[in-house]
Amino acid sequence: MRIEEQTASVAGLPAEPEKATLEGKNKILGFWFFLAAETTLFATMIGTYLALKGETMNGPTPYELFKMPMVAFATLILLTSSLTSVLGIMGMHANQLKKLLQWFGITILLGAVFLGLEVYEFMEYAHEGHTFTSSAFGSSFYLLLGTHGGHVLFGVLWILGLMIQGRKKGITVHTAPKFYVASLYWHFVDVVWIFIFTVVYLMGMIP
Amino acid sequence: MEANTQPTQAQTGKQDSGLKYVASFALMILLTAVAFAAVAMNIVPQGWVIPLILVLAAVQVFLQLFTFMHLDLKKDAVTVSFMVTGLFIGVVCAVAVAILV
């Protein structure tokens, strides 16, 4: 793994350590492609949800169901976590492991709170007779939201694993791409949420 | 694996600035709030609410891509074109599935 020439460097580390090796560049590009692929995955699920959201089988409709204040709060949390994760990357670029770990730690903490809120929300819905199997609306709702939630969960575990690695190995041209890619992932999950918030929740509020 | 046609670009000196992130974060919160308000309150004409909130969401996506995710139109042309293609195909498919059933 040859470290390529660099013009600027911070404390012995290239300025953008995640792109310093071909391996790192490959990883980041490949991950972008993966995110592009995920776009059509979520698009399919959103389309399915839009097609099926009217099929409530006499269960509660989106308008009756959704708990907007809570969802708005969850949105705020997730947006904030996007900011904290990018601040972590800033720390990485400055070669400050502690800052990186701190911000990443806050990020997954926020992620966990988001998940907690979501689980609580789903339990409420289930009480009102809106479950994965109650109707086509329920199925498509939980598939979309569940897939997103699953992504958040995976992200939390993944970043946790990376933090352990970061502890052990520090910021190197080998670990930097991993941090970077994880933060890309986190932003992407956020982007998806923006759409879910708009298409599922906000549009669900329009009777 | 040194075969590599894209030698690292000289760093343009464009350093990360926390301020930029915080600003775009604030903007995103604002946009979300506007969307929320558009739906909750009667401030936008009926037929315009959905287009408006979709546009607001789209703006946020681009904010994320180009600030938080550090995309650069020139340096990452390949990446940008893939993301745009993915979004385009995704929108076509989602709209078709939603209306053609």
Next chain:
Amino acid sequence: MKRYLPAKWVVACLLMIFIWVTGCAKHNMSVLDPQGPVGKVQLNLLYLSTGIMTFVVIVVAVIYIYVVVRYRERPGDEEKDPPEQVAGSKKLEILWTSVPILLLIVLAIPTISTTFTLNKKPDPDHSIRINVIGYQYWWGFEYPDYKVTTSNEVHIPTGKKVEFILKAHDVIHSFWVPSLGGKEDLTPGRTTRLVLQADKPGIYEGKCTELCGASHALMRFRVVAHQPEDFEDWIASQVTPDSTPKNKQAEQGRRLFAQNCIGCHAIRGAGYKVLGRTAPELTAFSERTRIAGVLDNNRANLKSWLKNPQGIKPGNRMPAFDHLTDQQVEAMVEYLETLK
């Protein structure tokens, strides 16, 4: 050196096959022999597109044969310099981009206009409506204007548009009568429409064209087209069917039918209190030309159907009645084959 002339060989072979297999089908099941306006319009489009496509294939084949013959490597060529490395030609490329576009426009215009005309709803005063319900693996037909139901054989008047309103009971089926016109799917949870018309009286074969299970291949039906007067007669005979047993054996059959079959099947006008709806209606059964769409309607076949429906139509929803004695089965056959 052995000569290979792929193109000539292929063309010769294809021509031979073509001559061999063409020839008009006489059984009213061919797209190439339409019996109504819809089928004719569609066939004309097929011909138009075949014409354009034949032109395309011939152009390609001519260039191809020329190139393959003219530019093959001949003995002694190895020593020569390699041929000129041509990069391309703007003019040619414009030519073979624009000509196909023109051809496609010629094809697209009638495609669009025909698609829209075929989708027009017919004038209710000059057409009749028939509900079609697809079941694994049989067809139910209802005439909402006449309160008549039948199955597996649908009767229509000639010279009149018929609007088929298509629904599926269980899985997706597709309604196709090749000699009358194109098909349309029967999708659970949706209602679709298909407008067809027959010009001449006759029997037209129909079939299910969407894979629907084990006996998809056997989900056949028939369209019987009558002169309008004959059609009125047929409707009248359906409104007041003759379902009384003609003799003692048939009377026994009627009773056995009540014990064994009425839960699923219906015979109108026979005095049954319940009428089954999950199996083909059997009113006026003796007038049918086929049993279950696959066997000729005669007593021997009906008997074997009752004994072993699964052997004839694998996976269908009618159980075998092998606990009945031969005599009992015959009684039912007698009854069914006298229903008019």
Next chain:
Amino acid sequence: MATLIVIIVFALFLGAILTGGYNREYLERMQKSWIWQWITTVDHKRIGILYLLAGGFFFGVAGLEALLIRIQLMFPDNQLLTGDFYNQVLTMHGTTMIFLVALPLLFGLMNVIVPLQIGARDVAFPFLNSLGFWLYFAGGLLLNLSWLFGGAPDSGWTNYATLALNDYSPGPGINYYVLGLQIAGIGTLISGINFLVTIVNMRAPGMSYLRMPLFTWTTFVASILILFAFPPLTAGLFMMMFDRLFDTKFFAISGGGNVTIWQHIFWIFGHPEVYIIMVPAFGIFSDVISTFSKKRLFGYNSMVFATVLIGFLGFMVWVHHMFTVGLGPIANTIFAIATMAIAVPTGIKIFNWLFTMWGGRIRFTTSMLFAAGFIVTFVMGGVTGVMLAVVPANLQVHDTYFVVAHFHYVLIGGTIQGFFAGLYFWWPKMFGTLLNERLGKAHFWLFYLGHHLTFFPQHFLGLFGMPRRIFTYMKGYELEMSNLLSSIGAILMTAGVLALLYNIMLTLRKGEPAGSDPWDGRSLEWAISSPPPVYNFAQIPRVRGLDPWWLEKYEGDGTLKAAEPLGPIHMPSPNHLPFLMAMSFFISGLGFVFHSWQVGFLGLIGVAIILFVRSFEEDHGYHIQPDEWNGVES
């Protein structure tokens, strides 16, 4: 289920006993065995060969299924395979051919050739490359296991709901379909991303986008299609799986579900999929035709442009499979026009090939025969496709043998012949020996004529009113003769495939040595020895133009210019995790097929553990020193 576990454990024991008992050296001995080396390989050339082996095996299986179909349909009212069993054979034939044969065979060639063509030492992610293969193989295995345990899927390769739901397909068959394809699909997506990154980032200096050989270009475009088409399939398969296993209501009418959604999702994936398996073959033909015509590809830039356009339009046409669903004339005509539009870029390609041969010096090797045969066959198949896009005509011929004829013309005339052309073309590069030309020509003629005999009459079957997917037809409707001809043709095709198998066996035993450049090739792969060394290029080449190797031979001094000094070459180390991960997926899939959640989750936990382990693993690889080389190439 239990049977399977017993078999696996038994096989392990047997392995231990046969190799000298289980002791401390057992693992070590295993690691030295060739099986282990192939399982853990991350060399793109070896993985390519694995793809060819697996794809070839499945081609045999699916081909035998095709033969069964043709035998059943040889005569009217035949009673050999009836009802549900026929549907299983038909479904597995289509599914296997599309997912486990066409794409993997092409992947095999891509894997071996694309890195060589762009002057790279390996693909971007050797580990993922191996993972992609093993996932594909695990998925394929799972799918085909259905024949042994519980019955194969029987709802057609399109697997339409509601027929595919529990109410109408109660056995485990469709579960195999859903899970098998899900696993294989993940593998395919991974491989697609891998090719994309390889092509974007690993090109040798000077190899700009517009100097890439066409096979590389088409690999690139096909990978883009994979990238955007497989995720919708993943989503759709999830829905189908949840409906079948967990009683959700996506497609269940009783719960408000909608069956048309499955059709949309399937075809949003399905149409790009047929181009995914067509486009790489276009690339093969481009390389083969220009090589054997001794001419540079005519209109290179427009070829590239046309390929990209085909790929893009491929996403905008899926409704042409659904004209009879009743989506309304507006939707139908829009998609019809988009479909017809694809004829234009495809035509550009056809004429560019013809004009590449024009003025050239055409050598009819077997490879070139397949390429030349392709042109006529594919145009015939393509134009019937355009006929199918004419909505009113489609209503008549949809779901009849006319469609079967159309897609076998393009699939066999295009994809399969493309693969054969590529196989004869690159076999010497892969194995260092030449396939026998006489047998090759026998293979071509039997297969080619057999193909036309099989599928040309099917156009007429469709027009005479024969629906597809039927296990029997009646006497007296003019269908007998064409069906008989069609079945005879299938026998000819079988003979052709057997000629190929014999040829391969013969060549493996004593093939004529090929040398590094047997065809007077044009692209970089012909500049290195056959088979290439593990590291491909001792020095990464510097590319000076289109057709770089031809350029060096005819305008330079016949040697590649190096872009770097000689030095130690870094190689990735072999890894067994991909195989383990695929096996975990396989076990998980099997568990879900049989509603055994414990086994299912156990497998998934295995996957998670392996992911974790991999994340912490640091692969430093190893270096090959300059003095270890067996000579510098040409």
